[in-house]
Amino acid sequence: MSGFVAGALVAHPPILLTEVGGAQSERVRATADAMRELDAILSAVDAALAVVVSPHSPSSMTSLPVRRSAHAAGDLARFRAPQIRVEAEVDVRLAAALVVDGRRAGFPLTWAEETELDHGVVVPLHSLARTMANKRCIFLGVSGWPLYRFVEFGAWLQGRLGDRSAILIASGDLSHRLTPDAPYGFRPQGPVFDRLVIDALRARAWEQIEALDPDLVEEAGECGLRPLAILLGAGRAANMNSRVLSYEGPFGVGYPVVAFTASAAPTKVLLDVQTLGRHAIDTYLRTRRLIEPPEPIPVELQAPSAVFVTLRKDGELRGCVGSLRPTEATAAHELIRYAVASAVRDPRFDPVRLDEVSALMIKVQLLDPPEPVTDIGGLDPHTYGIIVRRGDRQALLLPGIDGIETPEQQVLAACQKAGIDRYAPLQLERFRARTLA
Numbered sequence: 001m002s003g004f005v006a007g008a009l010v011a012h013p014p015i016l017l018t019e020v021g022g023a024q025s026e027r028v029r030a031t032a033d034a035m036r037e038l039d040a041i042l043s044a045v046d047a048a049l050a051v052v053v054s055p056h057s058p059s060s061m062t063s064l065p066v067r068r069s070a071h072a073a074g075d076l077a078r079f080r081a082p083q084i085r086v087e088a089e090v091d092v093r094l095a096a097a098l099v100v101d102g103r104r105a106g107f108p109l110t111w112a113e114e115t116e117l118d119h120g121v122v123v124p125l126h127s128l129a130r131t132m133a134n135k136r137c138i139f140l141g142v143s144g145w146p147l148y149r150f151v152e153f154g155a156w157l158q159g160r161l162g163d164r165s166a167i168l169i170a171s172g173d174l175s176h177r178l179t180p181d182a183p184y185g186f187r188p189q190g191p192v193f194d195r196l197v198i199d200a201l202r203a204r205a206w207e208q209i210e211a212l213d214p215d216l217v218e219e220a221g222e223c224g225l226r227p228l229a230i231l232l233g234a235g236r237a238a239n240m241n242s243r244v245l246s247y248e249g250p251f252g253v254g255y256p257v258v259a260f261t262a263s264a265a266p267t268k269v270l271l272d273v274q275t276l277g278r279h280a281i282d283t284y285l286r287t288r289r290l291i292e293p294p295e296p297i298p299v300e301l302q303a304p305s306a307v308f309v310t311l312r313k314d315g316e317l318r319g320c321v322g323s324l325r326p327t328e329a330t331a332a333h334e335l336i337r338y339a340v341a342s343a344v345r346d347p348r349f350d351p352v353r354l355d356e357v358s359a360l361m362i363k364v365q366l367l368d369p370p371e372p373v374t375d376i377g378g379l380d381p382h383t384y385g386i387i388v389r390r391g392d393r394q395a396l397l398l399p400g401i402d403g404i405e406t407p408e409q410q411v412l413a414a415c416q417k418a419g420i421d422r423y424a425p426l427q428l429e430r431f432r433a434r435t436l437a
Helices: 016-045 090-102 120-126 147-162 191-201 206-210 213-222 225-237 274-288 332-346 352-361 407-418
Strands: 003-010 049-053 065-066 071-076 081-090 109-111 134-141 165-171 239-246 255-261 307-313 315-322 361-365 371-373 384-391 393-397 425-429 433-435
Touching: 003 016, 003 147, 003 225, 016 081, 016 120, 016 239, 016 255, 049 120, 049 225, 065 090, 065 134, 071 120, 071 361, 081 120, 090 109, 090 134, 090 147, 090 315, 120 165, 147 206, 147 225, 165 225, 191 206, 191 213, 191 239, 191 255, 206 225, 274 352, 307 332, 315 332, 315 361, 332 361, 352 361, 384 407, 393 407
Parallel strands: 003 165, 049 134, 049 165, 065 109, 081 134
Antiparallel strands: 003 255, 071 081, 239 255, 307 315, 307 361, 361 433, 371 425, 384 393, 384 425
C-alpha cells in the first residue's frame, strides 16, 4: 500500500494537557481518552512519514507554506508550560520535491518562514507520542485558497507520495462560538456547523462538508476546516473511512477527534435500548454498580452527548432524569448512568423495584447543545425543548410533550416546574432532541 494509509482530524486545545489546564483538563477527558485511542490506532500503521497540517502554522493568502528546515521544535511556553516540548525531523528532500511538483501541478506552494512549531502541532504530536516515534515529517500551513482547492490538493498529495506510506494529521478545532462564554462569543451558526461536520464524518458523507455555505463557515468561527479539507481529498483518493472517536465543546469550542483508516467500513451495530436500559437498572439494583456499554459501541453513541431517559410502566410515567450537558466520555455511558438515575433518583417517584424492571418501557433522547433564544418566537414545542433560567432556578422541558402546543404554553410550564414567575426576566435556551429507536 502506498500514499496515505491512515490519518486523523485532531483538536489542539492546550488545556487538554494537565500541565496547562490543571484540574480544568478533566472537562476535556473525552478528548484525552480519544487521543489515546487514536494513538493506538495510528501507531499500529506501517508508515515512516507523517504529514502534519496546522491552521496556526505560517500561512499565506495565495500560497501554501511548507517548512524547509531539517529540524523542527516547539513548546507550550506561551501557555505557561515550557516543559511540554516536541522535536521532529523534516524530510527535506521530499519537502523540496513537493514545492517544485506542486507548483507544476497548479498548487502554489512556498517555503514557510522559520518559526517554532505552533500549538496546533505541539499538542497533537505530544498526545500522539507512540504514533510519531521515529517518523520524519512534512509540516504544512494553510492559505486563502477556496475550500475545494484544499480537497484537490489532498487528492494530488495522495498520488504524489507514490510508494511512500504516510499518515496525515489535520490539526484543527471546530466552531469557537458554541456558547455565550466561548472565546469569540456565541453565534447560532456555531452549533449548526459542528453538528453538520460531525454528522457528515460519522456517515462518511464528506461531500456535505465540502459544500458548506461559506457564510455559515464564517459565522461559525472555526479553524479546522482547511486542514480537514486536505484530509478529505486525500482520504477519498486513498479509499479511507472516517470514524468519530469523540466530540465535545465544554469551553464553547468544538473539539473533534476523528480517525481515518483504510479498513473496510464498520458493520453497523444495532442498539436495543430496552434491553440495555433494563439490564443497567437491574444490575444497579442488585449490585449498586453501573454496567459498561456493550462493545463495540454503536456509532450513534460513541460521541459525548447530553441524554434524557424516560421510564414508563403500564403507560404511566415512572421516572425521567437526564443531563443538560455531557458528563460522560460517550453517550452510551451517559445512557446507562441516566437510565439508573431515572429509576432511583427521580424525587417524584419511589425508586423502581426489581420486580418492576421487566415491565418498564424506556425512551432515550440525545440532546444537541442548547442555544440561546432572545424571542419566544424562536420556540416551537414540537421541534425544540426548552431550558428556562432565572437566578439559581432552572427547568428543562423536552420537545413533544402532550398538551403543550404553543411556545407560551411551553414557557409557562417550564416556569411552573422551576418555581419562576412567568413574567420575570428570563434566560431562555432551546435544543433539539433525537429519540433512539
